[in-house]
Amino acid sequence: MKLTKLGTIGAIVAVGALALTGCAANEGAKPAPSAAPTEAPASTLAGTIAGAGASSQGAAQESWIAAFQTENPDVTISYDPSGSGAGREAFIGGGVSYAGTDSALSDDEIAGGFEGCVADSFIQVPAFIDPIAVVFNLPGVAQLNLDAPTIAKIFKGEITDWSDAAIAAQNSGWSTSGPITAVHRSDDSGTTKNFADYLSKVAPDVWTEKPADPFPYSTGTGAQGTSGVIEAVKSAQGAIGYAAASRAGDLGIARIKVGDQYVAFSDEAAAAVVAGSPAADNASATNLAIKLNRKTTNPAEYPLVLVSYLIACGEYKDAAVAPLVKAYIGYVTSAAGQAAAAETGSAPLSADQIAAVQAVVATIVE
Amino acid sequence: MTATATEPGRIRAKVRPADRTFFISAIAAGGLILVALAAVAVFLIAESAPAFVGDVSAMNGDPANFWVYVAPLAFGTVWSAFLALLFALPLSIGIALFISHYAPRRVAQGLGYVIDLLAAVPSVVFGLWGIKVLAPAIVPIYDWLNQYLGWLPFFAGQVDRTGRTILTVAIVLAVMIIPIITSLCREIFLQTPKLHEEAALALGATRWEMIRMAVLPFGRPGIISAAMLGLGRALGETMVVAMLLSPALVISFVLTSGQNPSTIAGNIALNFPEAHGIAVNALIATGLVLFVITLVVNSVARWVIARRAAFSGAN
Numbered sequence: 001m002k003l004t005k006l007g008t009i010g011a012i013v014a015v016g017a018l019a020l021t022g023c024a025a026n027e028g029a030k031p032a033p034s035a036a037p038t039e040a041p042a043s044t045l046a047g048t049i050a051g052a053g054a055s056s057q058g059a060a061q062e063s064w065i066a067a068f069q070t071e072n073p074d075v076t077i078s079y080d081p082s083g084s085g086a087g088r089e090a091f092i093g094g095g096v097s098y099a100g101t102d103s104a105l106s107d108d109e110i111a112g113g114f115e116g117c118v119a120d121s122f123i124q125v126p127a128f129i130d131p132i133a134v135v136f137n138l139p140g141v142a143q144l145n146l147d148a149p150t151i152a153k154i155f156k157g158e159i160t161d162w163s164d165a166a167i168a169a170q171n172s173g174w175s176t177s178g179p180i181t182a183v184h185r186s187d188d189s190g191t192t193k194n195f196a197d198y199l200s201k202v203a204p205d206v207w208t209e210k211p212a213d214p215f216p217y218s219t220g221t222g223a224q225g226t227s228g229v230i231e232a233v234k235s236a237q238g239a240i241g242y243a244a245a246s247r248a249g250d251l252g253i254a255r256i257k258v259g260d261q262y263v264a265f266s267d268e269a270a271a272a273v274v275a276g277s278p279a280a281d282n283a284s285a286t287n288l289a290i291k292l293n294r295k296t297t298n299p300a301e302y303p304l305v306l307v308s309y310l311i312a313c314g315e316y317k318d319a320a321v322a323p324l325v326k327a328y329i330g331y332v333t334s335a336a337g338q339a340a341a342a343e344t345g346s347a348p349l350s351a352d353q354i355a356a357v358q359a360v361v362a363t364i365v366e
Numbered sequence: 367m368t369a370t371a372t373e374p375g376r377i378r379a380k381v382r383p384a385d386r387t388f389f390i391s392a393i394a395a396g397g398l399i400l401v402a403l404a405a406v407a408v409f410l411i412a413e414s415a416p417a418f419v420g421d422v423s424a425m426n427g428d429p430a431n432f433w434v435y436v437a438p439l440a441f442g443t444v445w446s447a448f449l450a451l452l453f454a455l456p457l458s459i460g461i462a463l464f465i466s467h468y469a470p471r472r473v474a475q476g477l478g479y480v481i482d483l484l485a486a487v488p489s490v491v492f493g494l495w496g497i498k499v500l501a502p503a504i505v506p507i508y509d510w511l512n513q514y515l516g517w518l519p520f521f522a523g524q525v526d527r528t529g530r531t532i533l534t535v536a537i538v539l540a541v542m543i544i545p546i547i548t549s550l551c552r553e554i555f556l557q558t559p560k561l562h563e564e565a566a567l568a569l570g571a572t573r574w575e576m577i578r579m580a581v582l583p584f585g586r587p588g589i590i591s592a593a594m595l596g597l598g599r600a601l602g603e604t605m606v607v608a609m610l611l612s613p614a615l616v617i618s619f620v621l622t623s624g625q626n627p628s629t630i631a632g633n634i635a636l637n638f639p640e641a642h643g644i645a646v647n648a649l650i651a652t653g654l655v656l657f658v659i660t661l662v663v664n665s666v667a668r669w670v671i672a673r674r675a676a677f678s679g680a681n
Contacts, residue, residue: 055639085642160524181527181624186613188426188640213640214426218614221528221624224636228497228609235502236527 046074049324053079053087053100056190056244057308059344060128061100064332067340071331075324084190091116091311097321098312098329100127102190104289105311107282114313121314123286123364125333125357128346130306131270132195133245134254137233138162138176145170147257148202154240155182155199156206157219162238170257183232183241186222188213194306195242201294202303245270246345256304259297267347269302275350276301286314286360305347315365326364333357407657414651422648426637427615436652441617442627443656446532446607447600449621450539455593458544462551467577478552485545493609496538501529501610508533508622519619526624530612533621538606543596550595554588555581587671594667601660607632630656 051061058081065077082090084101091099094115105124113120134151136144146154150166153159159166163177185192196211209216223232226243233239233251245253245265255262263269273296280289294303310329316322331337338348349357417432429435461481465474508529511521558581566576582589613628613636620626628636630652638649 081639083640083642085640089642179524179527183528186611186628187608187636190640212426214637216426218427218616218625221526221530221612222614223528223530223612224608231497232528232530232612235497235529236505238527 045072045324045327047320047324048076048078049097049321049328050095051077051079051087051098051100052082052090052096053311054084054102054190054308055081056102056130056306057081057100057127060341060346063340063344064328064337067337068328068331072327075328077324077328083188088311094317097316097325098310101309101311102306103193104280104309105282105287110282110287116317117313118315118317118365121286121365122311123314123360124309124311125288125329125360126274126290126349126353127308127310127332128338128341129270129274129349130191130308130346131245131265131267131302132191132198132242132304132306133248133265134240134242134256134304135230135233135248135251136240136254137237137251139237141176141252143171144252144254145257145262146254148199149206151254151256152199152203152206154180155184155220155242156217157182158206170262178238181232181236181239182220183223183229183236183239184215184220185226185229186215186224189225190306190308191226191242191244195304197292198294198304244345256302258299258301258303261299263299263302265302265304267342269300270305270347271350271353272298273301273303273305274307275353286363288357288360308346312364314363319366322364322366326361326366329364330358330361333361410650410654410657414647414654416644417648417651420644420647422644424643424645425648432648432651435648436630436655438615438617438627439630439633439652440655440659442532442613443601443629443631443659445619445627446536446539446629447597449533449536450543450600451593451597453537453540454543454547454596455589457540458547458592458596459551459589461544461548462555463577463581465548465552466555467573467581478549481545481548483545484541485549487542489542489603489605490609492538492542493606496534496606496610497530500538501534503529504534504537505529512622520621523620523623525622526612528612528624530610530624531622532611532626535607535611535626538610539600539603542603542606543599546599547592547596550592551585551589554585554592557588558584590667590670594664597663598660601629601663602631602656603629604631604635608635630659 058079061079061081065079068077069075079100080087080096084103087096087099088101088105088109090096092109092112092114097116105122110122114122134146138144146167147170150159150170153166160180161177162180168174190213192215193211193213196207196209196216199207200209200211215222221232221236221239223229223241226247229241229243230247230249230251233241234249240254253265255264257263273293274290276296276298277290277293280287280291283289289309290307292303292305292307293301296303310332312325312329313322316325332341333349333354335348335351335354338354342348422429422432422435425435427435461477465478465481469477505525505527508521508525508531512523512525515521562580562584563576566580567573571579607629611626611628611632612624613633614625615628616625617627618625634649634653637645641649
């Protein structure tokens, strides 16, 4: 019995140790401290601001924060990738100075006001564009053309074999067959929401569910996160999935039908659809929310994209954070910031958009 | 003689500081665990209350109420843990018997050490192993099961080409709980009174008969508690399920399809990062359900052990 007791104590210690080490994941990657200030940057900014929101912005935010803090060594910025909804809630409640989100503020949220802002003033600007690719694993197939109804039917489980007539009709000389494994995200995600939004707008007869973060149908295979989807598609011949285009690696990317042509994904085409989309119904001089033109018929545009926004106050109750947020978001939406984000896999905003966004950021009252 | 006529009451032991300190610290340690448990229970109940009464149609699958949402998850939790235990228990008893009664002392020690080492592998590593190695490798076996045993409801339908099924998860879970069950069983089997064993052998029993007549009956309550400890780990395992399982909101006994019932812990891990509003309450409420399930399982185990107390080594 003595040994069992020892074993129990050992187990408790081990569990405790695991529980404690588990916390370390939250402590995030701190950007490396800037080099010794031999060049003495001209920045006079100092202070701390906190942001929260979309996990899809996590990687980009990390590189922005690292670059910004190198330029401004006395500024500390944190970004908690706790999710779009949580970020918007935290900003509305005044818990964070800025928020990142994959879906723009709703009318209700705007009407509800913002705790940390003077007179509920706010700005909402696009931070970057994240194109979504339909990736497939079909050895020997270099090019795959799919229209939205076919994609919707595949992911809904109505087309289950690659030899289906609907696929053959769109690809000349099609001879591939075998079962289709449609891989979707098993966790809630803005990628799923935008993918579903595209399908429900372009193929409303097939994709009847309202776009939302969870995948709506009980069919296909689920995998966790972008890397999980990519891994699952790679592991099974005949698999198809959707994921951030930058992570597709050497998997094939399907061309999607726009108008009467099939358009391959490209950063330019993704930026073009955003540039060509009208402003959202609730847009204003300081709210640059976009109503993505998913039904575009212009073959220079790739409508399967996710636009990630940044939200901040127009005038802060705490005047000390205003210059910091203004400078930071100003950097993020500058050409340099967009180039830094592009290295983490997003498509940069176009020059016109950068100019428009910078004009809005300039209205933040210091 | 008169000097010995002391008062008839109890003789009070002299209280020493060390006794007092140990008594207090033992009470404190015992109390602390109850406080922690109560704190967790209060948190779970307070945070989950809105989900029980509120509208949870924002959750995946538009559930009519919370119970519709949690039913497949509760089923998946119990089903996957049961499958894991089904694989792990016989294997663990076998390994433990080999170590305690068959293997030469040297081998036994080494093997015991390796088994304990397996318990120290983090679950995320098991998850990665499941994704990268086990799931792709096991698909041909699932194909075979589907082809020849497809008439059984467990292997019916379309085999998932990625191998991310509940059977794969159960196998990984089994590997994870084998070390726990094995090391407990080994200790218990070693406690078998030597006299019982030798008596059995003296009556002409073979080694297997001796184990059946002396070791296993003696160790039964211990085996049950070991199994329950393993089951507890399997019920609460999060990382492996979140990484490896292809979940769907279904109640299904099919082992080889891509639409598997998810588990409560795995579902929380997947959906909590993006949850907000009542979704947070609903997810915490599923945690409360898991809490209750584990309590029930443990209570049943206690009851089973207490019922068989007469056969334990205490007498």
